[in-house]
Amino acid sequence: xKKLEKLIFEKSVQGSGTYRVSTSxxxxxxxxxxxxxxxxxxxxxxxxENEVMRHFLxxxxxxxxxxxxxxxxxxxxxxYNPKINERVASLEGFNELHPLVPMDKCQGxxxxxxxxxxxxxxxxxxxxxxxxxxxxASGEMTGLKIIREYHKVKGNLHKKIIIMxxxxxxxxxxxxxxxxxxxxxxxxxxxxxxxxxxxxxxIDDNVAGFMVTNPNTLGLYDENIEEIAALFHEKDALxxxxxxxxxxxxxxxKPGDMGFDIVHLNLHxxxxxxxGGGGPGAGPVGVKSKLSNFLPxxxxxxxxxxxxxxxxxxxxxxxxxxxxxxxxxxxxxxxYIRMLGKDGLRKxxxxxxxxxxxxxxxxxxxxxxxxxxxxxxxxxxxxxKIKKETGISAMDIAKALLDKGYHAPTMYFPLIVEEALMIExxxxxxxxxxxxxxxxxxxxxNMCYNNAEEMHSMPKNTPITRVDDVKAARNPKINYYKAKx
Amino acid sequence: xxxxxxxxxxVRKMVEKLRINNVDELFSxxxxxxxxxxxxLPEPLTENEAFEELKKLANMNFSDxxxxxxxxxxxxxxxxxxxxxxxxxxxxxxxxxxxxxVSQGTLQTIYEFQSMICALTGMEVSxxxxxxxxxxxAESIIVAMNQKKKSNIVLIPENINPDYVKVIYTYIxxxxxxxxxxxINKNGLLDINFLKxxxxxxxxxxxxxxxxxxxxxxxxxxxxxxxFKQENSIMLIGVVNPITLPVFKTAPDIDYDILTGxxxxxxxxxxxxGPYIGFIATKEKYLRKLxxxxxxxxxxxxxxxxxxxxxxxREQHIRRDKATSNICSNQAxxxxxxxxxxxxxxxxxxxELAFVNIQKARELMEILxxxxxxxxxNGTFFNEFVVYCKNAAxxxxxxxxxxxxxxxxxxxxxxLNMKDCLxxxxxxxxxxxxFEKLEKALDEVTI
Numbered sequence: 001x002k003k004l005e006k007l008i009f010e011k012s013v014q015g016s017g018t019y020r021v022s023t024s025x026x027x028x029x030x031x032x033x034x035x036x037x038x039x040x041x042x043x044x045x046x047x048x049e050n051e052v053m054r055h056f057l058x059x060x061x062x063x064x065x066x067x068x069x070x071x072x073x074x075x076x077x078x079x080y081n082p083k084i085n086e087r088v089a090s091l092e093g094f095n096e097l098h099p100l101v102p103m104d105k106c107q108g109x110x111x112x113x114x115x116x117x118x119x120x121x122x123x124x125x126x127x128x129x130x131x132x133x134x135x136x137a138s139g140e141m142t143g144l145k146i147i148r149e150y151h152k153v154k155g156n157l158h159k160k161i162i163i164m165x166x167x168x169x170x171x172x173x174x175x176x177x178x179x180x181x182x183x184x185x186x187x188x189x190x191x192x193x194x195x196x197x198x199x200x201x202x203i204d205d206n207v208a209g210f211m212v213t214n215p216n217t218l219g220l221y222d223e224n225i226e227e228i229a230a231l232f233h234e235k236d237a238l239x240x241x242x243x244x245x246x247x248x249x250x251x252x253x254k255p256g257d258m259g260f261d262i263v264h265l266n267l268h269x270x271x272x273x274x275x276g277g278g279g280p281g282a283g284p285v286g287v288k289s290k291l292s293n294f295l296p297x298x299x300x301x302x303x304x305x306x307x308x309x310x311x312x313x314x315x316x317x318x319x320x321x322x323x324x325x326x327x328x329x330x331x332x333x334x335x336y337i338r339m340l341g342k343d344g345l346r347k348x349x350x351x352x353x354x355x356x357x358x359x360x361x362x363x364x365x366x367x368x369x370x371x372x373x374x375x376x377x378x379x380x381x382x383x384x385k386i387k388k389e390t391g392i393s394a395m396d397i398a399k400a401l402l403d404k405g406y407h408a409p410t411m412y413f414p415l416i417v418e419e420a421l422m423i424e425x426x427x428x429x430x431x432x433x434x435x436x437x438x439x440x441x442x443x444x445x446n447m448c449y450n451n452a453e454e455m456h457s458m459p460k461n462t463p464i465t466r467v468d469d470v471k472a473a474r475n476p477k478i479n480y481y482k483a484k485x
Numbered sequence: 486x487x488x489x490x491x492x493x494x495x496v497r498k499m500v501e502k503l504r505i506n507n508v509d510e511l512f513s514x515x516x517x518x519x520x521x522x523x524x525x526l527p528e529p530l531t532e533n534e535a536f537e538e539l540k541k542l543a544n545m546n547f548s549d550x551x552x553x554x555x556x557x558x559x560x561x562x563x564x565x566x567x568x569x570x571x572x573x574x575x576x577x578x579x580x581x582x583x584x585x586x587v588s589q590g591t592l593q594t595i596y597e598f599q600s601m602i603c604a605l606t607g608m609e610v611s612x613x614x615x616x617x618x619x620x621x622x623a624e625s626i627i628v629a630m631n632q633k634k635k636s637n638i639v640l641i642p643e644n645i646n647p648d649y650v651k652v653i654y655t656y657i658x659x660x661x662x663x664x665x666x667x668x669i670n671k672n673g674l675l676d677i678n679f680l681k682x683x684x685x686x687x688x689x690x691x692x693x694x695x696x697x698x699x700x701x702x703x704x705x706x707x708x709x710x711x712x713f714k715q716e717n718s719i720m721l722i723g724v725v726n727p728i729t730l731p732v733f734k735t736a737p738d739i740d741y742d743i744l745t746g747x748x749x750x751x752x753x754x755x756x757x758x759g760p761y762i763g764f765i766a767t768k769e770k771y772l773r774k775l776x777x778x779x780x781x782x783x784x785x786x787x788x789x790x791x792x793x794x795x796x797x798x799r800e801q802h803i804r805r806d807k808a809t810s811n812i813c814s815n816q817a818x819x820x821x822x823x824x825x826x827x828x829x830x831x832x833x834x835x836x837e838l839a840f841v842n843i844q845k846a847r848e849l850m851e852i853l854x855x856x857x858x859x860x861x862x863n864g865t866f867f868n869e870f871v872v873y874c875k876n877a878a879x880x881x882x883x884x885x886x887x888x889x890x891x892x893x894x895x896x897x898x899x900x901l902n903m904k905d906c907l908x909x910x911x912x913x914x915x916x917x918x919x920f921e922k923l924e925k926a927l928d929e930v931t932i
Contacts, residue, residue, distance in 0.1 A: 017831035044832035060575035063590035067574035093543025099758030108545030174801035174811035180659020221514035276818030280760035318655035322619035323758025341529030472783035480600035
């Protein structure tokens, strides 16, 4: 039944490769290379082109993707990726352009980046934007280096603490560490927001900044955000907005208006650029004017009606990418914004939030919802009660969904909810899809109580069954050639 | 135009189910004064209109210039099969392969990518990819320095890509790592005597060697460098162009501890600088120190061989502020492209690619020498080299007007400031016709 595919190395037959880079005898040049610089042995696959095509085509069929079906992976915003974006990003004028051409030869690219920066400033309520960070975590590191540099310039070297909620994404503490900060956690309250009393007890003059998503990783909007911002600003600490959940509030409210000083966005989530199975993404960073001079260089400026790569920022943290970021991803986000306009962006968030609340409403009698309030673009359910009563875990439920033709929700996150499943439908799904998904979730719930045995052995209809993670980690086999030795 | 399919009837049904009057009630946690702000954006477009707008922007770029420029971004031919496969929805519209049961396509592809990176570099293990060559090097330095906790100096020669150095400085800001620049000798290679006489050797944790270096030169002092690193117990980090590796000596003959680099030449368009793809390969003993995703082989419950994200205890979502790095999303689709590129070229094609690049660069060098340029450095180079001529900047400028970009001016680089020097690149795409055009143009501008 399983449709597995051999490794490309197992298809290799000596002399069977068909691809030629040169039709002449190019090998003679080897004689001009000194012997002590030459490589002696080189083992590499030899597979004809048609077999390479079949190999990767078969592999592709083992993947589930959002073009195939519903992908409610919380915090990842798996919305439809418009196909026009792929077409425009592959225009030769863009993809055949060397990044170091003189500025008068790349005015199209620079204009696109300048205008995209402008749009993002508008959408975020920020004063300046860098498009250079290439992923969410790359944006986080950029923002935190800015916080560090800001305090350094002011002579406040004692400000070494970043506060974040106990519900934060793992990248947040890891990014803080990479910027040389220590992390201090603040507890969540019973509404899923920041516990203000606890916050007051952990905030002091050593705090450099606060890092949070709003709505947070529970999918809940913190209504105290402006009060929280004021508490930090009193201590000259900066507020960092992790834009992973921005799909909830596009056009509805600006992070700048909530009191944030720095924001990163995940263009590969909110702005519909495809995720590629784990990147490339883009994580632009926006800042308030007092931080504009700290952004990575170059930023895109306009001078004498020409767009320029501007390296003149006084306090710049430097560079986070060899060139200007993942430009092809920026093209796609630009195109998306141009097509939707402000009403389209606003409606996207409204429908994303409507869809999430609709599913939550339909499931809340079966699955427990730890925070009983309106959610934003996603929500978290807990299988704690089900597990206690039936032995079926959040993982089992996720795997059962795979068998029904859905991608699983995000599992076991955030850490403050036991047996968590985080569901994010996005705005691009039809009511029919939502209803069918709810039906599937209800059937799975019933199965937990009627046929628990079966639930443990799911999935069965997928290319493989559950994998042995322990074996993979205990004796890591990550290189075919090493395994062969 | 938008991508939300809700009919008025759908919205009515959903709102009723939620017992609310309108969708904005769902946003009641937001301060009313801040809700629905003014946003100044252009009017929305149809797909057709957007396409025209984007074509207009693309056409404002001079992407059809004859471009003899590398410096970290290379004009290699991308086989059609690479676009064909990476353009499949199954690959490009999937998320990170957290659910192995429905992600074997991405997982096996990345396993094959890791294996081919190991085969190319001669190292034992590789991760699933990094953002680009610059960040891969910066993170390699952090990995290496974490191995040498008592040391805080990393030695970085002046012939390393200057943009990579800028990224390194940004990454290490706030960490206990200091950069010491190693001067270069008259051959453009690192000054081995500086290393031998360096006073603070006890504080040195790592040495970076770019090979070929920013000037395109292959490092010929490898034996002395290995001796230096082994005698002083220093981590050796190599920065390589992967397409040189089928031909030039690599690990384990060279005792690199970490080999890193930019894999853009393996099937990525230049695309104005990104997306590209960094790689990090190392010795097995440092496997658990690597940043980022790693795919490993295992079995499913029925005993089928399969693949899964593994060793996640290193990563941010488990280890949080104790993780080896903050990296989460990386460049998986670029790794897919590189895997297809390497598979289709195969053993023979990869060698030919290296040979043709060496050949073309020599042909281009001959032309330039004939026209009055001099080689700045004598040595073995791959597909890049530095030429000197007293009015190089002027010639560069005049050629641009004729649609030819003859490399980059090294005096523009903030670190190098090498007046009248051009860094030139040729690849397998440098055609005889373009060489002839260059010769003709040079005759016209130098007269």
